[in-house]
Amino acid sequence: MKNLSVFETKEKIKREKDFKIIDVRENWEHEIGVIEHSIKMPLSRLVEDYKSLNQSTEYGVICHSGVRSLQGGSFLQSKGFKVFNVEGGIDKWSLEIDSSIDRY
Numbered sequence: 151m152k153n154l155s156v157f158e159t160k161e162k163i164k165r166e167k168d169f170k171i172i173d174v175r176e177n178w179e180h181e182i183g184v185i186e187h188s189i190k191m192p193l194s195r196l197v198e199d200y201k202s203l204n205q206s207t208e209y210g211v212i213c214h215s216g217v218r219s220l221q222g223g224s225f226l227q228s229k230g231f232k233v234f235n236v237e238g239g240i241d242k243w244s245l246e247i248d249s250s251i252d253r254y
Contacts, residue, residue, distance in 0.1 A: 151223050154234045156243045159210050163187075169208045172233075174222040175240065179214065183251030185243060193218045196225060205230055212236040212243070214254075 154162065162169045171188035173180065180190055191199050193213070203209070209231060211223040216239045223233040236243070244251040 151220070151227050152234050153237045154210055155237055156247050159212075159234075159236050159243075160247055162208075162210065166208070168206065169210065171210045171212055171236070172203075172222070172226075173240070174211060174213050174218050179240075179254070182254050183240065183244070185212070185240070185248070185251075188212070191222075193222050196222050200226060200229060200231075203231065208232045208234070210234045210236045213239045215239040215241050 171185050172191050173184060173188045174191060174193040174196060176192045176194065211219040211233050213219040216235060216237055219235050219239060223235045226233045240251060241253055244253050
């Protein structure tokens with residue numbers, strides 16, 4: 151699975167209609183902040199919920215720092231999805247892209 155920087159991810163969101171972000175953080179983490187239009191799919195539910203995803207869409211998988219997104223992305227990749235891991239997660243996104251998202 152290829153990694154994307156937060157800057158590459160932001161550009162893909164802007165440029166590509168068929169690119170979406172899957173946020174695998176838990177519900178309490180989503181209350182702190184989210185990337186606009188991301189798909190909330192906590193890692194703890196991914197095995198059940200992934201079937202709602204479209205296999206023709208490319209996905210960037212994000213978590214807090216990059217560990218859970220690697221796990222979730224590997225799972226999705228094993229199911230035939232084209233996925234990228236967003237390096238540094240929402241923490242790096244908050245630092246470099248959108249400071250309105252609180253860090254934790």
